[in-house]
Amino acid sequence: MDLHRTKKLTRTMTIEDEQGRKMPAVEVFAAAIRHLKKHFMEQAENRIKLQENEIRWVITVPAIWNDDAKEFMVEAAKMAGIREDKLSLAYEPEAAAIYCKQIRLAKLREQGKDATIQPFPPGFKFLVLDLGGGTVDITAHEVQRDDTLQALMEPSGGKWGGTLVDDGFLETFEGLFGKEFMTGLKKDIENAESKRELDNEIESKKKTIVGKSNPKADCVISMKLPFAMMAKTKSAQFKSALKGKQIEHKRDKIQIHNSILLTAFETSVSKIVAHLEMLLRKPELKRLDAIVMAGGFSESKVVQEEVKGVLKKYPRIELIIPEDGGLAIVQGISTSVPFDIRIHPVVHRVKSRDGSYRCEDIFKVFVKKGEKVIPGQTTASYEFYPSQSAREHQTIEVYKSEADDPPMLITECQKVGFMRFTMPNSYITGKTVSVQMKFGGTQVKVTADVNGLRGNEPMEASFEWL
Structure with a gap:
C-alpha cells in the first residue's frame, strides 16, 4: 500500500493478501507493532527491571511519508497499546545517520580493499543514502561540536527501492x-x-x-x-x-x-542517480565529505557502481558503507578428512585408529566471507567422534580467514576461540556428537547432543573467544 501517496488514511482502508482476503490496513500494522512490542517486553524481562511506563517507543518511517501517513502509523501504534505521549516517529535515514556517526565504517575503494575510519568528527558533512526494499530515503547532516547532528536539507527520496x-x-x-x-x-x-x-x-x-x-x-x-x-x-x-x-x-x-x-535495475538506478545528482548541485551540500550507503539494497553491486560513477565528478566526496553489511571474514573449524596424496601435504598425514590415513588441520568452513547472517537463524552443523584421551571434556578449535577464497589448512588461518563440550555420563563409546552453531548475534551460540541415544543427559556446550 502506497502510504506516502494517500491523502486521507482511515480504518476503512484495506490490504489484500495473496489469497485475495481483505483486512483493515490499520489492524495489520497494529498487529505487527503489537507483536514487536510483546517480543521486546519479554526479552527485557529476562535482563533488566523495566516498567512499560518507563519506555519511550520510537518507530521509524520512510522520509517521504506525508503527515497523513505518519498519523496512520500513530493510530496503529495506539491500537497496539502504545500511548501517544510515549511514542515518537523517526525518519529512517535520520536513524541511520545517528548510527553511522557512531560506528566504525569501512570505506569502499576501487581496488576492493577496505580501510577503517573513526566516527565522524565535528564539522563532518555526510549524506545518507538509505536504500530499502520499497523506498529510497535521503538525508544530509553535519556533525556539531556537541556531537549532535544538524540537518543540511529536508529529507527526500522516492519509491525506487x-x-x-x-x-x-x-x-x-x-x-x-x-x-x-x-x-x-x-x-x-x-x-x-x-x-x-x-x-x-x-x-x-x-x-x-x-x-x-x-x-x-x-x-x-x-x-x-x-x-x-x-x-x-x-x-x-x-x-x-x-x-x-x-x-x-x-x-x-x-x-x-x-x-x-x-x-x-534500469528504472530504480536511473531515478536514484538523477535525484542524487540534483542534490549534489545544491549549495547546502557544496562541501560534502562523504556519502553513506545504508539499507539492504545498498549491497547491490549495480547501485554501488552507479553511485561511484556519479562521484567521479566529485573527487573529494568519499563513498562509505557500514562494515557490517555482510560478514567480513570466513569462519570455520579444524577437522580431518581422508588423506588424498594429490591435494594434501604429507606433513599433515596421520594414521587413524582403524588403520586408514587422514589429513589433519583441514579448515572446514561454516560461514563464508560476504555471506549474509541472520541473528539466531543462520546456523551450521558438524558431527564428530569425541576424543578418547579427553573423554569428559571435549574441545574444538575455531578459526577465521580474511581471504576471499577459503584456504585448505588452518595453518593459513587465525585461531579465534574454542567450542567446549562436557560429555554426559550416559555417553557410549563410538557414538558421534552433533554440534549446531548459531551466528549473527553478539555471541556464537553452541548446542550439542549425542547421536543414537534416547533420554540421554543434556550436553553442556559453550563458545569461548580467545
Missing part, C-alpha cells in the same frame, strides 16, 4: 513462462512455497548482478527454479521463449546472461 528490481526480474520470467502463469504463482495458495523460493532466489541474485562497465559483466547468472516452475519448463511455450535469447535451461536451473537481468 529493491522491489522495483524484483518487478524487473518477474517481467523476465513472464517472458519465459507467461504472464498468466506468473500471476497464478503469486495468487494460488498451492504455489505459495514456490513463490517464496523464487523471492528468496531473486533477493540473493540481485547482489550478484554487475554493471556494464564491470570486468565481470560478460557472465551468466544461474538461478534455481522452484518446483512449480520446473514443471512448466516442459511446455512448448517455455521452449519457444528460450529461442534467440541468452538464456539456457539446465536441470533445475536457468542460466541468464548478466545483461538481461541488468535491465531490471
Whole structure:
C-alpha cells in the first residue's frame, strides 16, 4: 500500500493478501507493532527491571511519508497499546545517520580493499543514502561540536527501492513462462512455497548482478527454479521463449546472461542517480565529505557502481558503507578428512585408529566471507567422534580467514576461540556428537547432543573467544 501517496488514511482502508482476503490496513500494522512490542517486553524481562511506563517507543518511517501517513502509523501504534505521549516517529535515514556517526565504517575503494575510519568528527558533512526494499530515503547532516547532528536539507527520496528490481526480474520470467502463469504463482495458495523460493532466489541474485562497465559483466547468472516452475519448463511455450535469447535451461536451473537481468535495475538506478545528482548541485551540500550507503539494497553491486560513477565528478566526496553489511571474514573449524596424496601435504598425514590415513588441520568452513547472517537463524552443523584421551571434556578449535577464497589448512588461518563440550555420563563409546552453531548475534551460540541415544543427559556446550 502506497502510504506516502494517500491523502486521507482511515480504518476503512484495506490490504489484500495473496489469497485475495481483505483486512483493515490499520489492524495489520497494529498487529505487527503489537507483536514487536510483546517480543521486546519479554526479552527485557529476562535482563533488566523495566516498567512499560518507563519506555519511550520510537518507530521509524520512510522520509517521504506525508503527515497523513505518519498519523496512520500513530493510530496503529495506539491500537497496539502504545500511548501517544510515549511514542515518537523517526525518519529512517535520520536513524541511520545517528548510527553511522557512531560506528566504525569501512570505506569502499576501487581496488576492493577496505580501510577503517573513526566516527565522524565535528564539522563532518555526510549524506545518507538509505536504500530499502520499497523506498529510497535521503538525508544530509553535519556533525556539531556537541556531537549532535544538524540537518543540511529536508529529507527526500522516492519509491525506487529493491522491489522495483524484483518487478524487473518477474517481467523476465513472464517472458519465459507467461504472464498468466506468473500471476497464478503469486495468487494460488498451492504455489505459495514456490513463490517464496523464487523471492528468496531473486533477493540473493540481485547482489550478484554487475554493471556494464564491470570486468565481470560478460557472465551468466544461474538461478534455481522452484518446483512449480520446473514443471512448466516442459511446455512448448517455455521452449519457444528460450529461442534467440541468452538464456539456457539446465536441470533445475536457468542460466541468464548478466545483461538481461541488468535491465531490471534500469528504472530504480536511473531515478536514484538523477535525484542524487540534483542534490549534489545544491549549495547546502557544496562541501560534502562523504556519502553513506545504508539499507539492504545498498549491497547491490549495480547501485554501488552507479553511485561511484556519479562521484567521479566529485573527487573529494568519499563513498562509505557500514562494515557490517555482510560478514567480513570466513569462519570455520579444524577437522580431518581422508588423506588424498594429490591435494594434501604429507606433513599433515596421520594414521587413524582403524588403520586408514587422514589429513589433519583441514579448515572446514561454516560461514563464508560476504555471506549474509541472520541473528539466531543462520546456523551450521558438524558431527564428530569425541576424543578418547579427553573423554569428559571435549574441545574444538575455531578459526577465521580474511581471504576471499577459503584456504585448505588452518595453518593459513587465525585461531579465534574454542567450542567446549562436557560429555554426559550416559555417553557410549563410538557414538558421534552433533554440534549446531548459531551466528549473527553478539555471541556464537553452541548446542550439542549425542547421536543414537534416547533420554540421554543434556550436553553442556559453550563458545569461548580467545
